[in-house]
Amino acid sequence: MPLLPTPSDDELRAVLEAGYVLRDVMRYDEAATVFQGVAALRPDLELPCLALASVFIRQGELERAQELCESVLARRPDSxxxxxxxxxxxxxxxxxxxxxxxxRAVVAQGGDSPHAATARALLDASAALADAEP
Known part of the structure; x- marks a missing residue:
């Protein structure tokens, strides 16, 4: 018997949304705590880990962010x-x-998915920056 009740999917969504709001208003420590908590409750989910990685990206902690992405990809290489x-x-x-x-691999695999759209936008930005280099 679990010590604590398992939160519903709707409750988890609300908590994750609160974490994203905290991240977006630059309350990074609090956002990280939210995402770490959800990851502890539901280690089977990739979203809390990737949300935490997004906090690290905004803080410039790129190595930590990449480690989290790699850990998700080790479990779910198709993510x-x-x-x-x-x-x-x-x-x-x-x-x-x-x-x-x-x-480019995401674009090839993702079709019309939001992730493929994001990948295309990042590729466009990278190309624009490369064109602007002296």
Missing amino acids: LHAQTQRGEILLYRGARAEGEEAL
């Missing part, structure tokens, strides 16, 4: 969300060729 986030992190870390390759 377009984790693949997209990993590609983004690689771009930020200066591994442009590797990041673009990862993002």
Whole structure:
């Protein structure tokens, strides 16, 4: 018998949404706590780990963010969300060729998914930055 009741999917969604709001208003420590808590309650879900990675990205802790993405991909190599986030992190870390390759793979696999759309936007931004370089 569990010590605590398992939250419903709706309750988890509400908590995750609160974490995203905290992240978006730059209350990073509190957002990280929310995402870590949900990840502890539901280690089977990839979203809390990737949400925590998004906090680390905003804090400039790219190595920690990439480690979280890699941990999700180790469990779910087909996760377009984790693949997209990993590609983004690689771009930020200066591994442009590797990041673009990862993002192109998401576009190829993702069709009309939101993750493929994000990957396309990141590829466009990377190309624009490359064109602007002297």
